[in-house]
Amino acid sequence: MSMRLGKAMGFAAAVGLGLSAASVSAQDTLEGIMKERGLTQKDVLAAAKTYVPTGGRDEFVAFSSGGQSGQIIVYGIPSMRILKYVAVFTPEPWQGYGFDDESKAVLAQGRINGKDITFGDTHHPAISETNGDYDGRYLFINDKANPRIAVIDLADFETKQIVVNPIMKSEHGGAFVTPNTDYVIEASQYAAPLTNEYVPLSQFNEKYRGAVTYWKFDNAKGRIDQSQSFSIELPPYSQDLSDFGKGPSDGWSFTNSFCTERYVGGIESGRPPFEAGCSQKDTDYMHMINWKKAAELFKAGKTTKINGHDVITMDTAIKEGILFLVPEPKSPHGVDVTPDGTKIIVAGKLDTHASVYSFEKLMTLVKNKDFAGKDPYGIPILDLKKALHLQLEVGLGPLHTQYDSKPCVAYTSIYVDSQVTKWDYCEGKVLDKISIHYNIGHLMSMEGDSVSPDGKYLVSLNKLAIDRFNPVGPLHPQNHQLIDISGDKMELLYDMPLPLGEPHYAVAINAEKLKPHVRYKVGWDSRSDSESPYKTRPGREKIERKDGVVHVYGTLIRSHITPEIVEVEEGETVSFHLTNLERAEDETHGFAMYEYNVNLSAEPGKTVSATFKADRPGVFPYYCTEFCSALHLEMQGYMLVRPKGMKATEAKFSEGQAYAQGDYDKQVKTNVDTQAVIDSVVAFITSRNFKDFPPVVALVEDATDQLNFAADAKKKSEDFATKQDWQNATLWAQQWFQYQVKAADIGLRAKTFLEQNGAVEVKQ
């Protein structure tokens, strides 16, 4: 495309050799490559199963916890290429997250007792569900360190909300959703007083508590409604993971635990450490909660307010028959409801078995009040053996279970043995084992915790990488290993280093369910999902002093920031509001300024703001940080801060370079040539059914903008020429050309799209 543009722009045509066809010469055969690179036949098959050619799409998209990075990692399967880090709990400048005023407001929701928290220890992502199936609308993720849940909208992959758990001081067992995403569950981990008081550890058994919180999700608004959310008080066991029932078990939630010994360590004072006292008993407890009934109790007002939050006390929960305990093997890690909702699989990490509970048997025990006893807090305990469908030896240190599309087939991660065991949970038999490197934690099959798992692939989320990759210093990446589960035997396909953060759990969705936007409505505040009060249209840019703040209503478009010069007085608070006027996909502009920690990302249509106090006199350059166009480096400006009390003077620029009529004439000739290319492109586009292609419609709108700007610059140029002001006439002729170049570039991108996507000629 650009060769034609180049020609019209007065440049000699470049020699266009294009992409050469694949030449499979002697040294370029598969055999030759295998020999040179030491690949086995199995390696080549794995390569072919994972390679995605240029422009291709991955079949599944995984959302992985970013661990202590506080972010979400998005990657494609089977290529295992990371597509994006989504900023959630941690400020991240590329995305402007925690830098623009709009996202600062989201992070501020996550303050703990008034303190800014600039990280998160993310653990378990959950995709929103409709009828128990992933629907690709929202993603939820928890923070273990500071109990919080974040809501990410998959329409734009942005974090929209952070809610702070009002009673927990530590959590682990979230986020998991009910089959229609009515509630998101969060379960505590290390027990603590539910109030914010100091309570000595000598009162651990009496005053320290666990809890589960059911966050009400407003599906219409896409936000958690804290006023409709509630918690249930639990004993000071270390609650661990949770899952919601589905199908026959819909209405119940399951949360397991460790350290039901209620042991408090203190190695520094001669007591054995937590690890000894928390792993002494052979069993811990799975908590079974009837959340639908709990929601009714909440609505009926049968709650106690703690820190202003509605809590159903243990006593109420016991009295109302919504809370039960079931023994489970020693220190379990996962509690995973089967796709059909009839069974719950738990594995004790200090055991070798996976235990399959029958939901039907559990309900029979509950119905018949067939209890094996009560725990110290009076909670009824169901009998383990009576509740079991079966137990199977799956390996040493079993943790988590995911499901296949094939009935009754499950995969369990085996931590100590560093293996994945494939087994039949209906019949109770091991089907296959595969070794992984090293020490698997969670594992993930495709949509593997939904009502309809997709099979095909399994990812082993390993906790150690050790020597798997090129060394990068004492801090190692993690290793996600992709395994082909389409056949009878599992086959290892790929080792993927995770370069930032230690993921815990991940979820993968069929890529076709995701339909994110490529742009916002112009003037959009993406964090509140509403039109920004600072939306600015082209030509309406202004600087306005109001209530002690200098508001800069600015715009960004290839290749200038308006305004280019902003002058304020020392001590003034300045608020830049910038709207990206582009519509073309991927035409993001950035905005960074010296010294004031200003760094914004404005995707097409977005309005972002940065507010700061100009606290010292000086000169502060600003510029676009995204390489947006050929003249990206020239997309710059200056903020000047006058010393307090100094009067503003009219700037008289001494021109660095003088232009004469010859310069003007030369530029106009180039512009006229360029217009001929543009006209031909316009003729091509308008003769095709371009309105059937939304990306092209957006490009045409962008190009039309640029042509309108060009017409305006042309007029200015000609007006100055009439006055024989060759300086301004030449500069405006150059700007007219710059608008033309952008219009042509956008137009040619549209033309190429039409050519490649089968547009047809239409009658005029």
Add this chain to the structure above:
Amino acid sequence: MSMRLGKAMGFAAAVGLGLSAASVSAQDTLEGIMKERGLTQKDVLAAAKTYVPTGGRDEFVAFSSGGQSGQIIVYGIPSMRILKYVAVFTPEPWQGYGFDDESKAVLAQGRINGKDITFGDTHHPAISETNGDYDGRYLFINDKANPRIAVIDLADFETKQIVVNPIMKSEHGGAFVTPNTDYVIEASQYAAPLTNEYVPLSQFNEKYRGAVTYWKFDNAKGRIDQSQSFSIELPPYSQDLSDFGKGPSDGWSFTNSFCTERYVGGIESGRPPFEAGCSQKDTDYMHMINWKKAAELFKAGKTTKINGHDVITMDTAIKEGILFLVPEPKSPHGVDVTPDGTKIIVAGKLDTHASVYSFEKLMTLVKNKDFAGKDPYGIPILDLKKALHLQLEVGLGPLHTQYDSKPCVAYTSIYVDSQVTKWDYCEGKVLDKISIHYNIGHLMSMEGDSVSPDGKYLVSLNKLAIDRFNPVGPLHPQNHQLIDISGDKMELLYDMPLPLGEPHYAVAINAEKLKPHVRYKVGWDSRSDSESPYKTRPGREKIERKDGVVHVYGTLIRSHITPEIVEVEEGETVSFHLTNLERAEDETHGFAMYEYNVNLSAEPGKTVSATFKADRPGVFPYYCTEFCSALHLEMQGYMLVRPKGMKATEAKFSEGQAYAQGDYDKQVKTNVDTQAVIDSVVAFITSRNFKDFPPVVALVEDATDQLNFAADAKKKSEDFATKQDWQNATLWAQQWFQYQVKAADIGLRAKTFLEQNGAVEVKQ
């Protein structure tokens, strides 16, 4: 390995099926996969050329700018897997960067006029060189937004130093190093007063300035020595990229520029924008500076102090004959010295040519004072035509050039045409072109800007991804495309999405040159590269109040934090100092605490600190954030903050679980069985030449630690048993077992390593 351990631990042996052999069945043939996945023969060859099997190593390691993320991205070539994000200018919690006191001190070096800057706009990484060749010791990277240079030590991939440019307000042309890394260059971008004063833009030509800074690098200390660094004042042209001479041109540096029109925009007040006024002239200037002579001038005191920094003024530079200008085609982006140092290649981004300057011709012009004129500041201008070796039409919008291992072969990125042109810069002919997607900025060949490029691969650093990958919302990843340059024709191999940040430039080094550590000496402060004053040995943990601060001298080891309980009074300042006692590779422990924004990463041997004010009473759980061992979740503790004035009480724990003699006996039996496994492993290891394997020596040391701890716990257990205190006897027996398990686990890891790495039996 673990099956044997499992057996001895009293668990039934798991069924070990291991990794199944590759079964190339009918549906698992290469042809079948190609058909199912729609792969061409070319795709399969590309897959085979890029796939790295499990445990394999990449041939090259790339260090890419992380753009506005403020980080460095490390990835392997040809697999294009990201191995690590290294935190540089932006706090990053996974690495504890900006969270531990030690790294906060590094970030604090980067403050701008006292203000914290929590991002960087990284552009150009540079690997340290010896005799012009990459040596893999250090990495340097610049920040465009707030002019700074960071030093990363490749011994541990950590940022050690940030230096702030004392006179610039914007920069671009760094970091590049002299052939023996004596100096690191940084060049300004947008002109501004060199002082921090307010100067109206009407005085742009007179008082705004550019500059280049030569940072002296102390190779012995691995730090920039600011006192031995200096700058040269330059005209208010927008200086762009830089490069150092080598071979015959060693001693000179080259910095190009755009907007030598010295145009100041102001579209909001009716002036054409910067983009118009900055692209009107047909040529800009390359600055040629004799830096060796400049260093002598600095040593001779021929400098002026600006903001306390030594600056050689333009007048001095002109008078002393160290500064010259050479015209270069319109708005160039790259200035790249050839491997042999005889030529400099510049391409104007608004032109179609690459211009090859002859260093010999340039020197002849300088020597003969054969000047074409002077710029407005009196700097001699050399004649373009007389300085050229040749010019070649390479495509529309040429930017940067990298070199092949083959003589005279270069690759130039073509922005507007979205291509890479391979050409012969000696003879002046185009050899090949390849299309990329979309809009390439920089490009990188292997060690392609050193004296001895390695050829083989080229990476195209594209500025837009548009539709190359699965959509992830309005903000897109970048796309680095890997190209095979081993043959006559370039071949596209791989599209790699960049998930975080917009890289500008990248450098790739032969992987064998990198030999990073896997651990630190115990008690090491990695940021200052010295023993930490807070180093704590096992058994020496203590809590000490000193100068108004509660110092917690703690340790981390599988699987407990010592101390586990810390009690302080409201209002006290608390400083946790934690030493990771592990030696095994990848045995990192983390440390996070509720509410106080505490999140640390302690790699093996490292000592890290976190200091904060305990400003409210309450209970604050803390825990290990890296999944380090089977009992990772139990690696926890509590900080309790008593209300101000409340007296500390002796904690009397009410046990949550009681143990009797039977519990003790059962545990001891398990422990005795476990010891048998350990003894057999020890016998195996000591019968082999394990001392020849450093990783095994480290593992043996770790295992010995655990066995010593086990012996201590055993003694405690037995002492309590003697007193018939079955509670404590059982708990200590459990802890004895926990130490045994870890010793066995580490020992088996060592045994496996010896088996897999050809250890031989040695005579006792």
